[in-house]
Amino acid sequence: MxxxxxxxxxxxxxxxxxxxxxxxxxxxxxxxxxxxxxxxxxxxxxxxxxxxxxxxEEAEKEERRAETKEFKNVWVWAEVEEGKLSKVALEMLALGRQLADELGTKLEALLLGGEGVSRFAGELIRHGADRVYVWEDPKLELFHDEVFSDAIVKLAKEKKPEIFIAAATTFGRALMARVAAELKTGLTADCTELSIDKERRLLLQTRPALGGNIMATITCEDTRPQMATVRPHMVKPLPPDDERKGE
The missing domain is CATH 3.30.70.20 (Alpha-Beta Plaits)
Incomplete structure (x- = not known):
């Protein structure tokens, strides 16, 4: 144990x-x-x-570290608020695009909502996503962290994303904490910067620490996905590319 x-x-x-x-x-x-x-x-x-x-204990860490090699791709939660795709969703796509390009992997967006939410999939692709997973259901019209997390956790166990990020909004914080707990992985909240250690394929997660007196860079070496919430307005959305193709 x-x-x-x-x-x-x-x-x-x-x-x-x-x-x-x-x-x-x-x-x-x-x-x-x-x-x-x-x-x-x-x-x-x-x-x-x-x-x-x-x-x-090191034995447990080594076992978990070996399992991380099975994981790939970067996920972004595309938050929908009051029937509209939020600006922070596009900000997270821009950040996710940087991370995916550094790792040489795909950027995938998660789009959950009520009837008609699938209409935003094309916009997500134009702003950087390679693939969009869509859940369209009347039960998802209003945000409920348990309902949303159940859907995401099920897909995460199947697809095994390497990194999963979301904006540090009220909904984003609640959702990501529940997902991380269900997947038994780490979560760094309220990051101000994310980057990649290419050699170790680690997400470098920077956030204020010790009451904001220093900036701490945190890694999650032994579990996947590597999860973080990022403060809004840290990056600008990418300009839309109408020629961009995705799934």
């Missing part, structure tokens, strides 16, 4: 791991980070700890 723990001699109880954990799995008890049953062993807290005090 895998274990995660903080080394008492190194842990200062600073709470950075608590603030970075998207699953509410960490608490500081008597000055020491402790972990509860919500932990998915994603490793985000390991990278974020300024004292290198958090440890995941």
């Amino acid at each position: 895998a274990k995660i723990y903080a080394i008492p001699e190194l842990c200062t109880g600073c709470g950075e791991c608590v603030s970075i954990c998207a699953f509410g799995a960490i608490k500081i008890v008597d000055g020491l980070a402790t972990f509860n049953e919500n932990c998915v062993l994603c490793g985000v807290c390991v990278d974020a700890c300024p004292e290198n005090a958090i440890v995941i």
